[in-house]
Amino acid sequence: MSAQKVDYYASESKIYIATDCIIFGFDNESIKLLVFKRRVAPFEGEWSLIGSFVKNDESVNNAAKRVLREITGLENVFMKQLKVYGEVDRDPGSRCITVGQYALIRIEDQDKALVEKHGAVWHDLHELPDLVLDHNTMVKDALTQLRLRASYQPIGFELLPEKFTIPSLQKLYEEIYQIEFDARNFRKKIIALDVLTKLDEKDKSSSKKGAFLYKFNPTKYNKLLEAGINFKL
Amino acid sequence: MSAQKVDYYASESKIYIATDCIIFGFDNESIKLLVFKRRVAPFEGEWSLIGSFVKNDESVNNAAKRVLREITGLENVFMKQLKVYGEVDRDPGSRCITVGQYALIRIEDQDKALVEKHGAVWHDLHELPDLVLDHNTMVKDALTQLRLRASYQPIGFELLPEKFTIPSLQKLYEEIYQIEFDARNFRKKIIALDVLTKLDEKDKSSSKKGAFLYKFNPTKYNKLLEAGINFKL
DNA sequence: TCAAAAGTGTTACAAATACACCCATGT
DNA sequence: ACATGGGTGTATTTGTAACACTTTTGA
Numbered sequence: 001m002s003a004q005k006v007d008y009y010a011s012e013s014k015i016y017i018a019t020d021c022i023i024f025g026f027d028n029e030s031i032k033l034l035v036f037k038r039r040v041a042p043f044e045g046e047w048s049l050i051g052s053f054v055k056n057d058e059s060v061n062n063a064a065k066r067v068l069r070e071i072t073g074l075e076n077v078f079m080k081q082l083k084v085y086g087e088v089d090r091d092p093g094s095r096c097i098t099v100g101q102y103a104l105i106r107i108e109d110q111d112k113a114l115v116e117k118h119g120a121v122w123h124d125l126h127e128l129p130d131l132v133l134d135h136n137t138m139v140k141d142a143l144t145q146l147r148l149r150a151s152y153q154p155i156g157f158e159l160l161p162e163k164f165t166i167p168s169l170q171k172l173y174e175e176i177y178q179i180e181f182d183a184r185n186f187r188k189k190i191i192a193l194d195v196l197t198k199l200d201e202k203d204k205s206s207s208k209k210g211a212f213l214y215k216f217n218p219t220k221y222n223k224l225l226e227a228g229i230n231f232k233l
Numbered sequence: 234m235s236a237q238k239v240d241y242y243a244s245e246s247k248i249y250i251a252t253d254c255i256i257f258g259f260d261n262e263s264i265k266l267l268v269f270k271r272r273v274a275p276f277e278g279e280w281s282l283i284g285s286f287v288k289n290d291e292s293v294n295n296a297a298k299r300v301l302r303e304i305t306g307l308e309n310v311f312m313k314q315l316k317v318y319g320e321v322d323r324d325p326g327s328r329c330i331t332v333g334q335y336a337l338i339r340i341e342d343q344d345k346a347l348v349e350k351h352g353a354v355w356h357d358l359h360e361l362p363d364l365v366l367d368h369n370t371m372v373k374d375a376l377t378q379l380r381l382r383a384s385y386q387p388i389g390f391e392l393l394p395e396k397f398t399i400p401s402l403q404k405l406y407e408e409i410y411q412i413e414f415d416a417r418n419f420r421k422k423i424i425a426l427d428v429l430t431k432l433d434e435k436d437k438s439s440s441k442k443g444a445f446l447y448k449f450n451p452t453k454y455n456k457l458l459e460a461g462i463n464f465k466l
Numbered sequence: 467t468c469a470a471a472a473g474t475g476t477t478a479c480a481a482a483t484a485c486a487c488c489c490a491t492g493t
Numbered sequence: 494a495c496a497t498g499g500g501t502g503t504a505t506t507t508g509t510a511a512c513a514c515t516t517t518t519g520a
Contacts, residue, residue: 061319093242184474206470212472468520490500
């Protein structure tokens with residue numbers, strides 16, 4: 001006698017549901033997006049976000065985490081739901097609803113071999129190829145969301161390595177907002193947030209003088225995440 | 234010879250997908266939520282958000298619009314996706330993923346007979362009954378989202394009747410944020426937004442002196458919606 | 467010695483906040 | 494005549510924006 005679960009909704013119709021990850025990374029130069037060549041028909045071989053169908057025994061969020069782990073080797077990544085793309089004809093392969101989720105990762109943390117094994121490639125945001133389906137729209141939406149979120153949460157830090165310099169943090173925010181900031185005012189504002197710990201080391205990779213490295217104080221950082229900031233730059 | 238569409242994803246599993254509407258309304262006193270007694274098993278007869286399964290031939294957003302039209306008679310309502318609730322066991326009735334969508338409506342615009350016919354009831358936010366499944370969480374999430382959004386878009390207006398007074402707008406924002414504002418500063422800030430047209434009429438329903446009615450200038454209002462505001466109060 | 471990026475302070479302007487009284491009218 | 498909510502102005506504080514020079518050091 002097996003425990004057979006009743007399906008109370010048997011008269012309704014089921015639909016394919018997928019999740020697609022908009023994976024942003026930063027390499028101290030520019031923000032990049034991880035894409036690969038689609039491996040299923042239709043559009044096999046074309047550039048695509050990395051996604052997966054949601055399986056019957058996993059949550060939508062876990063499906064996205066699984067995708068990220070499979071491709072980059074990373075866990076515990078900053079990831080947020082973006083939006084549901086649910087138009088009837090968005091996918092000629094079959095009716096399929098997808099949940100866009102954007103992730104922020106430090107490129108240096110990736111499992112490079114794994115990424116390459118999957119044929120995934122970091123593309124500069126300004127030179128994105130045409131992506132399948134509505135994936136270009138998803139990227140655009142994710143960027144809008146990223147900018148908005150960066151204005152009330154210090155998420156920029158999610159994209160930086162553990163130790164970072166103030167000039168590289170500035171470059172990151174300049175990439176996010178696509179405008180330039182005054183270095184003095186930027187520094188003032190960041191330090192006023194009171195989440196950074198200055199280290200004794202310097203990073204000399206981008207100047208002869210070298211810039212002091214900082215890391216952030218996790219306690220204060222988390223407090224700030226909850227409380228929210230008003231990061232008008 | 235009928236055109237038969239190929240299903241490229243036939244090896245994947247389909248899942249029930251629904252949408253639930255978190256319908257907020259304002260009656261010049263407090264923000265209210267529209268709920269009804271669930272009409273399907275399991276949990277038939279318990280308080281629930283109003284929702285529906287997404288049908289095979291409609292988009293996710295249109296499903297929510299349909300629900301709203303069926304219950305309130307309203308179209309072209311302000312509605313935004315909130316979040317996907319995709320945990321495996323969230324619904325004992327069967328695996329079912331739902332898209333929460335929150336809507337803002339002017340209570341006076343509703344088709345009252347239709348609302349009553351469906352047994353839907355406006356509940357004060359502070360006296361919400363226990364709702365089925367994860368619906369209480371959805372309401373909480375929607376409120377958080379509403380507050381956030383109100384800080385960069387003038388969405389409060391969506392909840393007001395066509396003609397409204399500044400004190401009632403203030404009451405609305407006080408309800409949204411659950412804090413009180415200085416009437417002089419509030420008025421100053423709202424007028425500085427430059428989206429209101431002052432009318433010659435007064436509303437005397439809440440004072441002997443009466444308060445001037447305003448409506449908003451749709452052109453300027455829409456510009457502001459796009460541009461975004463910084464509505465720190 | 468010089469090129470290139472890092473680091474530092476002050477002033478002017480704009481915006482947010484705090485605050486108290488008179489007005490109009492229905493009862 | 495008085496109680497009730499509507500309406501107005503100013504001073505203070507706070508935050509933002511603009512701006513130029515010195516420091517360090519590898520090549």
